[in-house]
Amino acid sequence: MASGFGLTGGKSRCYDLWVDLAQCETEFKSGAIERSACQTKLADFIECLDHKRERARLEEIREEILQKNKGDPPRRPQRGLLALNQIE
16 A cells, blocks of 8 residues: 555555545644544545445345345346346
8 A cells, every 4th residue: 555556557446545544644643633533534444445344234235135035045137138038
């Protein structure tokens, strides 16, 4: 993350969040704001790196779907011409 470059040479996906966090830390060190003001920016930056909240939410949704279907096997989405024929 030190370089700020992504895999393809452009800006990394979390770089803007890193800049916001660094600016917030600078303001904290100068005494302009409290440390707690930077906690949400830190949480957003960490979420951008590991996606823990996103995975937890997807797991909740998956569990809700399983509870709703209760024992029915999961259906596979139809693709290609078969799916086009079933639309009509």
